[in-house]
Amino acid sequence: MDGYSAHAILVEKISDAIQEVIKDHKVEYGSIVERAPPDKGDLTINAIRIARSDEAAIKLAEKIANVLTTRVDLIGKVYIENNYVNIKVDPYKYGVIVWNIVSNQKENYGFNPHPQPKNIIVEHTSANPVHPLHIGHLRNCVIGDALARILKARGHKVNTHFYVDDVGLQMAYAAYGFEKAAMLQKDIKPDHYVGLLYAATNAVVNVYLLRKEREKANPEERARIDKELSEWLWVSKELMEKDEEIFTVIANAAMHEDPYARICDINRAYEAGEEWAVALVRRVANLCIDGFKKTLERLGISFDSWDWESEVTTWNGLVTEVLRGLRQSGLVIEKQGALIFEADKLAESHEIRQKLGLPRNYGISRLTLVRSDGTTLYPTRDIAYTLYKFQTGADKVINVVGAQQALEQIQVRLALYALGKAKEAENTIHFAYEMVTLPGVKMSGRRGRYVSADELLDEAVKRAGEELVKRGLELAENRDVAEKVGLGAVKFALLSISPSRPLMFSWDKVLDFDKNSGPFVQYAYVRARSVLRKAGSLKPLVTEGAFGEDERKIVFLVGYFPEVVAKSADELKVELIPQYLNELALAFNKYYDEVPILKAETLEKVQARLALTLMVAVTLENGMKLIGIEPPHRM
RNA sequence: GGGCCCGUGGCCUAGCAUGGAAAGGCGUCGGCCUCCGGAGCCGGAGUGCGAGAAAAACGCACGGAUAACCCGGGUUCAAAUCCCGGCGGGCCCGCCA
Structure with missing residues (x-):
């Protein structure tokens, strides 16, 4: 089976089939086939969004339902409810496609290449080398790493960079x-x-x-x-x-x-x-x-490049070149021996605001480039650094940098404009994340007030170890399991909250072992692997009619995975992956509880259910790896 | 003073770019192991008093309980989502980074 995404095949078939029916309506939005809420089937088409009025919607829904039932073989059931056309896939016919893709792709399942892959630099973490990484950096680091992995799974060529801020x-x-x-x-x-x-x-x-x-x-x-x-x-x-x-x-x-x-x-x-x-x-x-x-x-995070600020901006003369260029732009003034870039003036241009996606009234202030003593400031060197990144061949630069630096990041892009580097300015993305706050105290590296990443990880692993002991596993033999579970809990927690939301740190939140957590997903995975192990010489196999209604939801979810990867990468939404993994784990746990796998009534059923279990295991494993979580073999 | 981000059941979190059935989790209460791993699965929604053997129903009282989109306007057939104005919390406006 060719292809990477069964879901894409399914949606394409549905879209093709209903073209004729909806061609008189103007459809203004991207996808008309959406995921349905729980208990409303797998997919749904909102007829009222297309028809724009209640009566027309009813008629249209009926037409759509008709066409789908007769023309799309992958669909098992179609029914209309409140102007929505709800669709359930045919678990077997669709399941075969999903099974074939998963079997072909194996450890790459989820890989879903973008039609136009790019060279992308993801700069993240970039903590000043003056204190240990703390929880804030950890949020940055875990997000940046996951982002890089997800973009790779979308077929992009990704290089991760750590900017070593050694000047200043x-x-x-x-x-x-x-x-x-x-x-x-x-x-x-x-x-x-x-x-x-x-x-x-x-x-x-x-x-x-x-x-x-x-x-x-x-x-x-x-x-x-x-x-x-x-x-x-x-x-x-x-x-x-x-x-x-x-x-x-x-x-x-x-x-x-x-x-x-x-x-x-x-x-x-x-x-x-x-x-x-x-x-x-x-x-x-x-x-x-x-x-x-x-x-x-320890976190399993590495960088392709460590860029020393001194080397890539200062000693190589790049920052001098930047300053020369900015002077020529006529937007630089001198004040008591210091050089100031009039970013505010440049930002008056509506065109530039629009291209940079700046809100109309975004307040931009001037930027001091050089001190009276002739030394440069951080944003000045950052302009040079951004150029440097593009010089190494990047099409796009994503900076995972705290939201506090929003203004500075904009000033840098404005400076690129002033230098005549419009393309570079437009392809520099500030991936902002909000602060991690501690209840009561304010974190501050300068004041030595922080919870270090090391302390956090130690505590996480310690607690994971205690959970293992509670479950009768000897800690001495399971240090690596405790490590995976503890780190998994932390990463999952940091990733599942949207980066735009401030995060109030609490041990309970970060070290969750219940549903909606890293360990929950790991647990479902371990269960699936355990069943496969117990199956011994019995091999997963999909024969005629292998999957039924019991399997439908899982078949659909597994097939949906490459779509989640694509969406997550294209919209830079890391949090979609943990959300998806939780959903799949939830569905599998329910299945596991309700349906016998190894004790199914016929050999065919056993093998089919093993195939389903294998698909779940592969998908969970690949999904966890996308966000840097290690799947344990037991826990 | 100006700007940016956030505000969703008791608590935590999705949904907001593209308006159209508000989704998970925690907590709480009650169930489920002759079964492949229970870090699991399923289900429910209040309390007190009265009369009464008791339960249901009923009456009264308190409560957020067929439990939630910060508030007020506007646009729309339709607003958590878009627009305007507030409120609350965080952040930024440095010859720091």
């Missing part, structure tokens, strides 16, 4: 801390170590700067400064409690010099590529990245 003040802060405290030799995971250095330096320097500012401040300003100061003193206290030694060493060092001046010097020298600064900064950054890689490896 934040890096210099961490480097300063490292310079002062390197001799301490802490025995902790390197990124956590760097995180402590970074937070301690931030606290020390902020207190230093605020005190200095306070001396020359007038009374009103003092009130504000005192407030900030007391907050940073509180942060300092927290950090002292975490690691007194680190904090003290950095605080002492800062008493004998101007720490901020030193930090700015590190920043300037690093950007200029001076050897001493490069050695210092790279040591810290690499320490942190070693830590990232450990976490990522």
